Amino acid sequence: MKVTLEVKPRQKPHLPIEAEGILPRTFFEGADSLTVFRGNQEIPIGEIFAVTIEGDAGSVDDVEITILGDSSRIKRIGEYMDGGRIHITGDIGMHCGNFMSAGEIVIDGNADAWLGREMRGGTIRCHGNAGDYCAAGYRGEKRGMRGGTIEVFSDAGDFTAETLAGGTVIIHGNAGDLSGVDMKEGNLTIMGDTSRVCANMLGGTAYVNGTVYDMIPTFRKIGQEKVNGEPYTRFSGDIANRGKGTLFIRNYKYLD
Amino acid sequence: MTELLIRNACVIDPLNDICGEVMDIAVRDGKIVESVGSGAEVIDAGGNLTMPGGIDSHTHICGTKVNFGRYMSPEDMRAGRTARQGHMHSTSGYSVPTTYGTSYRYSAMGYTTALEGAMAPLEARHTHEEFTHTPLQDMMANTLFDGNWPIMQAIHDGDIRRAAAIVGWTLSAVKGFAIKLTNPGGTEAWGWGKDVASIRDPVPHFEVTPAEIIRAMIEANEMLNLPHSVHLHCNCLGKPGNHQCTLETFDLVPNANNKRQSLYATHVQFHSYGGSSWRDICSRSEEICRAINSKPQIVIDMGQVMFGKTTTMTADGPMEFNLYRLYHNKWSNHDVELETGSGIIPVYYSRKNLVNSIMWSIGLELALLTDNPWQCILSTDNPNGAPFVKYPEIIALLMSKRYRNEVFETVHPNTEHNVPLAALDRELTWKDIAIMTRGAPAKALGIVDLGKGHLGEGADADIAIYPININETDPATSAEEVIRAFSQTDYTIKRGRVVCRQGTCMVDGKNTTIWVDPHISENYSMDHDPEFAKNFDRYYTVRMSNYPVQEEYIRRNLCIETEAQL
Numbered sequence: 001m002k003v004t005l006e007v008k009p010r011q012k013p014h015l016p017i018e019a020e021g022i023l024p025r026t027f028f029e030g031a032d033s034l035t036v037f038r039g040n041q042e043i044p045i046g047e048i049f050a051v052t053i054e055g056d057a058g059s060v061d062d063v064e065i066t067i068l069g070d071s072s073r074i075k076r077i078g079e080y081m082d083g084g085r086i087h088i089t090g091d092i093g094m095h096c097g098n099f100m101s102a103g104e105i106v107i108d109g110n111a112d113a114w115l116g117r118e119m120r121g122g123t124i125r126c127h128g129n130a131g132d133y134c135a136a137g138y139r140g141e142k143r144g145m146r147g148g149t150i151e152v153f154s155d156a157g158d159f160t161a162e163t164l165a166g167g168t169v170i171i172h173g174n175a176g177d178l179s180g181v182d183m184k185e186g187n188l189t190i191m192g193d194t195s196r197v198c199a200n201m202l203g204g205t206a207y208v209n210g211t212v213y214d215m216i217p218t219f220r221k222i223g224q225e226k227v228n229g230e231p232y233t234r235f236s237g238d239i240a241n242r243g244k245g246t247l248f249i250r251n252y253k254y255l256d
Numbered sequence: 257m258t259e260l261l262i263r264n265a266c267v268i269d270p271l272n273d274i275c276g277e278v279m280d281i282a283v284r285d286g287k288i289v290e291s292v293g294s295g296a297e298v299i300d301a302g303g304n305l306t307m308p309g310g311i312d313s314h315t316h317i318c319g320t321k322v323n324f325g326r327y328m329s330p331e332d333m334r335a336g337r338t339a340r341q342g343h344m345h346s347t348s349g350y351s352v353p354t355t356y357g358t359s360y361r362y363s364a365m366g367y368t369t370a371l372e373g374a375m376a377p378l379e380a381r382h383t384h385e386e387f388t389h390t391p392l393q394d395m396m397a398n399t400l401f402d403g404n405w406p407i408m409q410a411i412h413d414g415d416i417r418r419a420a421a422i423v424g425w426t427l428s429a430v431k432g433f434a435i436k437l438t439n440p441g442g443t444e445a446w447g448w449g450k451d452v453a454s455i456r457d458p459v460p461h462f463e464v465t466p467a468e469i470i471r472a473m474i475e476a477n478e479m480l481n482l483p484h485s486v487h488l489h490c491n492c493l494g495k496p497g498n499h500q501c502t503l504e505t506f507d508l509v510p511n512a513n514n515k516r517q518s519l520y521a522t523h524v525q526f527h528s529y530g531g532s533s534w535r536d537i538c539s540r541s542e543e544i545c546r547a548i549n550s551k552p553q554i555v556i557d558m559g560q561v562m563f564g565k566t567t568t569m570t571a572d573g574p575m576e577f578n579l580y581r582l583y584h585n586k587w588s589n590h591d592v593e594l595e596t597g598s599g600i601i602p603v604y605y606s607r608k609n610l611v612n613s614i615m616w617s618i619g620l621e622l623a624l625l626t627d628n629p630w631q632c633i634l635s636t637d638n639p640n641g642a643p644f645v646k647y648p649e650i651i652a653l654l655m656s657k658r659y660r661n662e663v664f665e666t667v668h669p670n671t672e673h674n675v676p677l678a679a680l681d682r683e684l685t686w687k688d689i690a691i692m693t694r695g696a697p698a699k700a701l702g703i704v705d706l707g708k709g710h711l712g713e714g715a716d717a718d719i720a721i722y723p724i725n726i727n728e729t730d731p732a733t734s735a736e737e738v739i740r741a742f743s744q745t746d747y748t749i750k751r752g753r754v755v756c757r758q759g760t761c762m763v764d765g766k767n768t769t770i771w772v773d774p775h776i777s778e779n780y781s782m783d784h785d786p787e788f789a790k791n792f793d794r795y796y797t798v799r800m801s802n803y804p805v806q807e808e809y810i811r812r813n814l815c816i817e818t819e820a821q822l
Contacts, residue, residue: 140331142585 001057003027005049007069015039016093017048020076024063024084024103027053048074060084061103067092072112078105081122094131097124100148113157119167121148132157132176135169143184145169161188164204180206183245201238201245211251219247259284259296260752262719265306266726268686270695271710275687276726278303283717286752290713299747299754301721307690308711309368309718309750313697314487314522314557315638316569317358318372318386318395320379321590321598325352325567325639328586329602332567344761351566351602351639355389359765361645363392363756366720366745369708371701372397373487373522373637374438374571376592378798380430384769384809391765392748392755394708394718394814396701398487399432400571401473403444405594406791408462411472417780420476421822424774425782427482429804431771431813434484434701435477438571439491440469443597451574455491455504466491471508474519478512480774481818483702485513485555487520490527493575499540502527503547511553516702523559523637525619537611538674539618545625548632555700556626557635560619560650562642563607570640573597594795605642610674613667615641617675623654623692624682633700634692647693648742652735654684659735686726703770706814717752720745769813780822 005022018037022045026034034045045051057063060083067077072091079098088096091109101120110128116135130152136159137144144163151170158176161169164183171179174192178199185204190197193210198219207227219237225248226232232248260283267274267281282292316322326332326349335350336357347357362370370390375383375397387395401407401423410418423435441459442452448460455467473486490505492498502524512518521527528544531537548554570576573589576599580587588600605612619641626632634651638644653660664671664678672678684692698709707715724741731738748756755763782788792800 138331138334140329 001027001063002054003063003065004052004054005065005067007067007071007074008048008050010048013070014073016073016075018075019045019048020079021045022065022067022077022086023079023081024065024086025060025082027065028057028060028063028084072109075112078103081105091128097122100124110154111152115152116145116148116150119145119148119150121167123148124150126150126152127154129154129173130156130160130171133159133162134171135161135164135167137163137165137182145186155192160190160194161186164188174210180204197249198245198247199238200241200243201247202241202243203245205246205248207232207248209250211253212249213253214255215249215252217254257285258752259292260299260717260749261292261296262299262301262306262721262749264303265301265721266303267306267711268690268726269308269711270687270691271308271698271704272712274711281306281711281719283749283752286717287707288711288713288715288717299721301746303725303727304746305686305722305724305726305741307366307720307722308694308698308709308715309720309748310362310366310693311697311701311709312362312367312370312635312638312644313520313633313701314373314635315370315644316373316640317370317638318355318390319375319383319397321374321376321569321571321600322352323382323386324588324590325569325600326354328588328600329567332602342760342762343764351643355386356391359390359392360756360761363748363750363761364744364759365645365647365742366722366748367393367644368718368720368748368750369394369396369698369703371395371433374398374400374436374598375430375432376400376571376596376598377426377430377432378592378595378796378803380432380805381809384431384805387767387769388809388811391767392750392761394768394770396433396770397431398434398436399427399430400436400438400592400596401426402437402440402442402469402571403447403459403594403596405462405795406788408441408444408459408464408469411468412462412464416472416475417479417822419472420479420820421776421780421782422788423473423476424480424776424820424822427480427771428773431769431805431810433771434482434487435473436487436489436571437470437473438489438596439466439493439575440473440488441466442491443571443573446573446577446597447591452491454501455508467505467508470505474509474512478518479822480820482772482774483816483818484700485517485520485702487522489522489570489572490524493523493526493570493572494529494578496529496531496533496537499528499530499544502544506547506551506554509551509553513553516699517555517631518553519555520700521554521556523635523640524556524622525559525561525615525641526637528618528622529614534611537614539614539621539676541618541621541625542676545622549627552628552631555631555633555696556622557633557637558619558622558650559635559637560623560641560646561605561612561615562636562646562649563605563612563616564642565602565604566639566642567600567602568640569598569600571596571598573599575599576601579603593797607667610668610670613671614674616667617664617671617677620650620653620660621675621677621680623684624680629684629688629691630696630699632692633696634689645743648739651689651693651742652731652738655689655731655738656733656735657681657683658732683732686731706770706816717749719747719749721747721749766812769810770816771810771813772816772818774818774820776820776822780820
């Protein structure tokens with residue numbers, strides 16, 4: 001089943017739309033009465049999107065949703081997604097792929113904050129930049145993302161992979177401040193630069209191929225080590241939190 | 257004049273010795289009366305269980321501590337969300353819900369009166385503001401005196417009358433209801449990084465012991481003729497082997513009042529542990545209950561623990577620090593100038609954990625081993641043992657041996673070697689439950705004369721009608737029925753109005769704050785005591801004239817004026 005959702009031009013395009021219903025399962029089960037929220041107004045999906053549905057699906061994994069047009073203010077697409085595929089051709093708003101457990105989301109443009117928050121499984125690939133709290137947990141919660149893969153091909157914002165508790169996060173560009181903060185398990189790889197990486201880390205493994213600025217001083221330096229032929233400095237910590245995490249860092253600078 | 261007639265009510269009203277009688281209840285202008293005219297609004301109870309409105313005699317739902325629990329646990333607000341609807345505000349939260357959330361959920365369970373378990377006098381305004389926004393329950397506030405400097409000084413000087421005068425002045429200044437002692441002396445010691453290890457261990461700098469504080473406060477309480485007794489959270493909470501401390505504390509209590517108990521010991525579950533460490537902790541509920549059964553001057557509440565997520569909050573600062581060292585999670589620690597302190601920690605009670613399973617057992621054992629239900633009140637020390645929404649499950653556990661066994665199967669397998677629960681066959685009756693949730697708390701709080709906790713003529717028309725027929729339901733075999741019935745009333749009636757109908761609140765509501773004002777002779781009035789004023793100005797960050805809570809903070813209120821023997 002191919003579902004195409006084209007965002008209609010809106011009078012006030014900056015008003016966010018909450019569209020947690022847009023995920024393959026909804027269309028697999030029949031989305032005739034699907035609604036979205038604009039502020040506190042519940043409106044039919046047809047007011048925001050031109051919807052075309054082609055073909056049938058034998059299972060939720062046969063559903064592919066393509067989103068066209070300016071979707072940069074559409075929030076919570078793919079929340080609780082459990083199979084199928086979503087292809088976003090432009091930018092996407094906040095909270096895309098919250099709690100996702102299976103399936104695939106591909107974003108050709110940029111993603112706003114909270115991409116793949118508290119994700120359980122599946123794959124998210126973002127070809128542009130991701131905002132703050134990419135692959136993160138949520139306010140007050142001890143464990144964030146627990147499984148699956150998030151790959152960002154450009155930069156990510158602050159608090160990337162905050163409270164990471166499983167799964168794999170790969171940032172091909174730079175990550176913002178405090179990436180991997182409070183990390184507990186899982187793998188975080190940052191190809192570019194970041195700062196104050198993995199503060200308060202308890203467990204898991206992180207690689208930084210660029211430079212870490214304002215390196216946290218409470219990591220114990222283990223020594224030089226080669227991983228896949230690449231040279232890294234290996235750290236263990238965060239000992240301020242009795243942590244047993246492992247950091248592999250190419251270059252680092254402590255705060256002056 | 258508004259009139260209401262409840263027909264076909266199967267009434268259990270322990271204070272008036274009515275047990276399962278099908279009768280009509282007449283209500284005029286918020287009070288229960290002999291009869292009403294033919295124009296009265298009629299509710300047909302259909303033979304269902306009808307009781308006085310529930311009273312929670314120890315719960316933490318309003319005030320700075322509760323609010324800080326909300327503040328530090330945003331994850332708690334993800335549960336229990338409901339949208340605005342009719343007269344109901346939107347709500348959120350599970351263990352520390354918004355005030356409206358608390359109020360609606362209590363009301364849906366038929367509760368119409370609640371006592372906030374601990375209010376720091378200095379922070380009383382916050383408590384009273386939240387009372388105003390807990391519209392469907394009448395509220396009272398226990399006022400903390402566990403580490404009050406001038407009182408400890410007076411006790412040290414052997415001047416109990418002065419201690420009583422300070423209590424009286426403070427209660428009336430902060431619009432409090434009763435004396436609460438939380439780990440007496442211990443929280444003050446915690447201000448110096450210490451705790452007290454027993455009731456004979458002196459408080460640093462004041463050289464008074466918890467035992468002296470407890471005894472003096474019981475005496476002071478009677479001098480002031482307060483409706484409630486001293487409300488005590490014993491020392492050594494949550495420490496293996498603390499039953500010894502609890503028993504010693506119980507031995508201090510004289511039988512000083514013939515209308516009610518002389519000591520209300522709260523959440524005794526947390527104070528009934530044997531053993532010497534977390535490895536060999538066990539239940540000592542049998543010894544504790546033997547003491548209670550032989551001492552009619554003591555009333556306790558259970559402090560039942562139920563499995564799941566919750567938030568612990570208490571004025572017992574050092575205990576919360578010990579918990580923090582166990583959990584390594586978020587922790588709040590707070591000092592209230594020369595009065596008390598507090599601590600807050602979110603916890604998860606797991607049935608896979610032996611210690612948690614033992615705690616769960618002990619609470620039930622206390623209720624089952626206390627012979628006289630008037631001496632053991634149903635509570636979870638909300639939210640410390642569990643959120644109050646678990647009460648229906650506790651009722652079912654107490655009423656059904658079969659259900660108890662089913663749950664016992666699911667807890668840590670070694671629990672049975674450490675607790676006597678499996679050997680207890682007692683199943684509480686409907687009347688026992690009515691006593692533990694209505695009659696006993698009303699009597700213990702001394703508010704029966706105000707018309708609380710019973711359905712006699714002249715009583716407040718606070719009534720709960722539960723969707724269950726007690727003649728057709730055997731609670732021993734139908735635990736699920738019992739849980740369902742106690743989770744949601746058909747009607748909750750407050751002051752003669754239906755405030756909640758099958759879980760939906762029907763009115764905006766307005767609560768009454770009940771407080772005490774002991775009349776003290778000029779000689780003992782703290783308003784004109786130079787030493788009190790001098791120390792106040794020297795140590796407090798507020799002026800003495802700004803300390804009393806203004807009338808604006810308590811909207812509708814009921815002041816109990818007492819004549820102090822001072």
